[in-house]
Every structure is written in C-alpha cells, then in structure tokens.
Amino acid sequence: MSHAMRKEENALHDNDLGRVIPCNELDWGDPIKWLRLGLNDMVKAPLISLFYGLVFTIIPLLITYLVSLTENHLVIAPALVAFMMLGPFLAAGLYDTAWEFEKGHTPSLWHSIKAMHRNSVHEWAFAILLLVTMIFWLRVASIIHALYPPYVGDDLTELIPFLAVGTAVGAILATFVFTISAFTQPTLVERKVDLMTAVLTSINAVWSNKGVMMLWAFIILACVAIGFVTYFFAFLVIMPLLGFASWHAYIDAVTTKRERKYM
Template sequence: MTMSVYSKAQVIPQPPIQVVKRWLRAGWRDFKANLVYSLCYGIALVLLGWVCIAGLVLSGQGWVLLPLLAGGVLVGPIATVGLYSIASGDTGPAVAKGQIALVGAILMVFALTWIRAATVMFAIVYGLRPFSGFADTLLLMINTPSGWALLISGSLIGGLFASLGFAVSAFSLPMLVDRKIDGFSAMGLSFNATTHNFRLCLCWGSAITALTLLGILTGLLGLAVVFPLLGYSTWHAYAELFHGDAK
C-alpha cells in the first residue's frame, strides 16, 4: 500500500501492555535471528559508554555522571538507528543521514539543557563545593532532606525533558529510515502519534526506561542486550503505528 510521507499514525485500541509485549517479542525474535551482529552492536555501545565514563572520572568531571546517565535516555534512540534496516529487512538506498543528524542534534540540546539545569539545581541546594566523588555525593543526597527534595524536583524536571525527547524521537528516527521526509516533519508526526496513543506510549516509555535502568545497574553490561532489543522493538512499534504491520 502506497502511503504519503506525511501519513499520520493510527490509534491502537488494544490494551497497552499487550501491545508493548508484542513489540518486545518481535524485537527479541530479531535479536536472536541476528545474534552475532546484535551482540557486537550492543558491546560496541557499552565500550563507548565505559570510555565516556572513564574520561569524565579522570578529568575530574565525575559530578556530571548522574545527570549524564539520565540525559542518555534522551539521546539513546540515536544509538539504535543502525538496527532499523535489519529489523525492516530493507537493504535499499541509504537513509537520510543529514536529517537523522538534525534530530540527534536537537536531542543533544535537550540533554545538555537538562545537564545544565541539574547542575544549577545542585548548586542552589548545596552551593559551589568541590566534587567529593560520585558515591559520596549520592550518599549526601539520599541522607539529607534537601537532598531528597533535589532528587524529587530533579526527577520531575528531568521527566519533562525526557517526555518531550521521547515524544519527538520515538518514531521519527525509524521514520527517517523508512521514508523520504525531513526531520522536523518526522518529529511532528512522532509527537502526534505519541499524543494520540498516550496510554500506549506511556507504557512503552516506561518499559524502555525500566530496561535501560536495568542495563545501567549491571554496570552497563546489560545494555549489550537491551540496546539491540529496544532498537528492533522500536522499529516494530513504528511499523505497527504507521503501517498497521503487527507481528
């Protein structure tokens, strides 16, 4: 069926949990069918993450690690773009790399703005003090009332950034692999799909957050599986919403 590049997403009436499970099962099938490629892709991302963390610690910028991990949720979708052509089975012409880079740059602005906001909030609560280490700073925050206030307010503000980033990127990136469309239009259609399937996308975003957090808590090792799984699943989410292709 021929579709306009500006065709909007359909509304899926099924229970959100059922739909999300279907997307994850389809993603897991792709993962197993492309096991070596998927693991190499995931391991490469984990190694890159370790290099970035080591660079921050060695340069005395460890204080930014916590907001950076949170901000990573915003730019994480960019890391899975290379998996969409595998999930779609399309080995056709090259994707619109310039438009994908545009979306990536916008997500990076969101992430950097959030990191700056987190830095300012920490300075307001604790003042300008030398960074005493990631563990000590985290203990300071969870052992004081002001720390809990900072964690709660920071989570709320970070949640707003993450929600906006998710809304404009959740389906725009696979769309740029699938269609000849500009980045801003793709982000608009992604935002429209998210708002018209609000409960479903809330459930999908929660699943992404939970799996990503699980991967982070394993010292990033779990992300070697989580990243490819979510990349493949994201393609199937896009395909069902915009093509009606449920698997």
C-alpha cells in the same frame, strides 16, 4: 493478537511546519508483541545485535570513567541520561536490520551502519536536535547542582530536595524527548521525508495513543534502569532488544499505504 487499527482522528494535522503522517490505534498488548518480535530479530542477527549492544555498553562506561576523573560525581547521572537521549539516533542500524528482515533480505553490519546516510541531512539534523537537548539538560543539571549547598551531612534526607528537583526536571525533559523521538528515527530511516514531518508524526502517534505509549515508555525506563544497576552490562542485550522492538512499534503506530509483512 489483533493488528493496529486506523484512527479516524489524529492529534495533529498538516500545518506550515510539515506534513503529519496519520497514525494507527494501538492495543494495550502491543508493547509485549513488540518485545517478542524484537527478541526474534535478535536471535536471527546475533552478531549485529552484539555489535550495537557493545556500543551501548562501552559508551556509558567510558562516560562514567571520564566524568569520575572530574571528581564531580553528581554529574555522572545527568551525563548518562544525556547519552540515553541519543539512543534513538544510535539505534538507526537496528531499525535497518529489522527492516531488512521484513523485506526478506539478509542484513549485514555494514548495511546497517550506512543507514544513517539514507536520509542523511535530516537524520543528522535530528542528531543535532537531540544533542542540543542533551546540552540543555547538562546545563540545567549544572545549575541545579550549583544552587545546591556544597556540603552533604550524614543525614541523607538533606539530599531529598536536590534529588526531587533533578528528578522532576529530568522527567519533564525525558517525556519531551520520548514524544519527539519515539518514531522520528525509524520514519527517517524508511521514508524520504523532512525532519519536521518525522517529528510531527512522532508527536501525533504518541499523543493519539497516550495510554499505550506511556506503558511502552515505562517498559523502556525499567529496562534502562536494569542496565544502570548492572553497571551497563545488561545493555548488551537490552538495547538491541529495545531497538528492534521500537521498529515494530513504528510499524504498528504509523500508517502505510500497504500492509506490512513481518513475523
């Protein structure tokens, strides 16, 4: 399968906000390649994969339990979506592990945990950005819920307007989060750059490869949906796989001065 090719034109250019690292032109078959390479990383690092899989499984289970205590079940879905928005930040350890494999090193769990401190100021700033987005989504979800009639009849069609509005707002916000975060965290993990440079680089790479990245987003969405219908237990495997695959997506999408070496 061919490697990504350098794009002559990018969607964004350097500006007053930050530098924009050029992107590559992606192939339609690349998302499958990323999953294959991610699976290979999982097999080579089973204990690290299990640790992060447990983190991604236990947290949404805990959120579901705590929210259920409020007897307001309609906010469970927004709360879980909010958690998924923090996924790119939590996946920093998986990016570090995949990077260690690329460098020919033996990864360790502690080394992966310390990855968030490698570019700590901007990585925590990114976490705050995602947290603010999460809070905004929860507030919007609360407003939608408040505007909805406090009763639900036997006819489920009464829920359609509520679900339609919530889905539309969620889709818009999810698209925004995906665009600004697809390659931000791996950029911050690997390179000593500021947050705006990493965010603009992610926006540029996603926008310049809209078709392929839309396919990748749908794959991620399908995987997350599988996790939801399995009461999050599928996240034990799915989230480490997506984390490792996202690192390989970053390798293909964002240009470097030298050719990357990975199997």
